[in-house]
Amino acid sequence: MGGVGRHLGFWIGAAAFVALAFAMALTVRNEYAFFAGFVVLQFIVLATAWNILGGYAGYVNFGTSAFFGIGVYTAVFLLKAVAAPLWIQIGVAALVGAALGLGVGLLTLRLRGIFFSIATVAITIIAETLITNWKFVGGATGVQLLRPPVTEPFDSYIKMLFVIAAVMVVIAVALARYVQNSGLGRGLRAIRDDEIAAECSGVPTLNLKLVACALSGALMCAAGAPSAMYLQFADPVSAFNLNYSVSALAMSLIGGTSHWIGPVLGAILLATTQQLLTVTISSEVNVLVLGVMLVLFVVAAPEGIIGLARRLWRWARRRTS
Amino acid sequence: MFSWELLGDAIVLGVLVGCFYAAVSIGLSISFGLLDVPNVAHPALLVLASYGAWLLGDFDIDPIVAGLLLMPPFFVLGVVLYRTYHETFEKRGSDAGVRGLAFFFGIAFIIEVGIIMAFGVDQRTVQAIYIGKSVEVLDIRIPMRMVVAFAMALLLTLALTLYLSRTFLGRAIRAVAQDEAALRLMGADPIAIKQWAFGIATAVVALAGALLIIVQPVEPTLDRAYIGRTFCVVVMAGLGSMSGTLLAGIILGVAETIVLTLFGASWAPAISFTLLLIVLGVRPQGLFGR
Structure with a gap:
């Protein structure tokens, strides 16, 4: 019941979102809006990707920055080696990310809980x-990159990156939504609740975890790839910055991990706040806000914004009936 | 490039550094190894204690004395942290894993950024009579600060080993680690004991933090390097084994100094994490696993 309508609604919304981003890129003059918007979109992809493994399956990945950084450097390598165009950089980064994700997935064979998390920090x-x-690829000092000329119909490279990021958001969210509603998602939730019981009931736990890790890794690496062209510079310290890990995790947990909309809401809320804070106060304050929000939410609102909204909804219904 | 003499120097220095690594990890060995609390904020607390010792250094207080002075407030901090963790995560049961981890991760970030905002990103050092001097043993020059850290590390490990095996409360802590339910059936309160133990673990971190700033200059993001080192030592030791912690620390210390002399400093950060991954893959229960 309503299944078809829901799908249709989602895809209309997605199409409208991309169309809006495209229209903005063609009409809005202010470059800064796209400069900031790109980061917000990037974090939506990262948080959504994190949630596929962390939220649905309950494996806390502290290694978002590993995937992100490897995405950045895949792009740098392709650019320096064969001057590959952007879409090839992103595509190859996704493949590399999927392969690395499979590797991380194999770790879950032996490692659970904090051991898995620490192992992902180790990989980073x-x-x-x-x-x-x-x-x-530049070693410790980093590498300067030159943007190729922008393709029509865009008049600046940042605007093109913004539209590409919007398309990636749609792909990431569609994948997360598919995972959540399919047997894959049910299996992952069974793993999160009790992995041994799930295995005993015939859930192919290893296969599901591998698929989740590969998907999550591919999305994270793909999100990193355009970042090289965005900054026109790459260095190991900022590409593998642990802030990406804590942001992806915090955005998912603050938004709520049980539904794909959670990480999206969390990322929009936090990334926007961060952009404002970085501009108005300092970049330290925005990391502090992130940390404080994360601790507050896991302590006081374990279901995140989704949970709060559900409670509010129930309360409102009780009041009216 | 390669010479046996250099290798010999590296091993001697490695043993000293290793004992120091054991000292900074031993708090984690209690909080994570014995109590199963996913305390990823441990290295951040360590750096926080170093900054405490640095601040007290302004009043001409010796860093080791400063470390001892910091122990009571860190004990209280540990008790508060554990109480919060227990009330919000352990009690609620399911899903405690994800959120508990995120909780400590968040705490670590708040400490790190707090330090940056309060004191900036500059490196900090302390002054003491034994810093900057060196002694010569068997033709090997050893910095005096390493000897001090080495001695303190041995003392600390010995004291904790005795505490856990000889005193009533120490044995109670180990009993909690072995079987919490049995303890409850005996009429004891496992939560009170764990709270006490977490307090002890955090107090030990205060002293270890003082050793850290004696051994090397401290900066706010130093905790990231010590995530690898401390967890490597604790996991390699086998969760909760005190003597194992010492041995594992030495293995890591020697491995680090050897790689440092042979390949250079840029490879150093990866060594502890690589060792950790190897241990997790080959022998997850560690050298002296329980």
């Missing part, structure tokens, strides 16, 4: 160290 630092010692 190891990847960062490898890149730092790799001279071809």
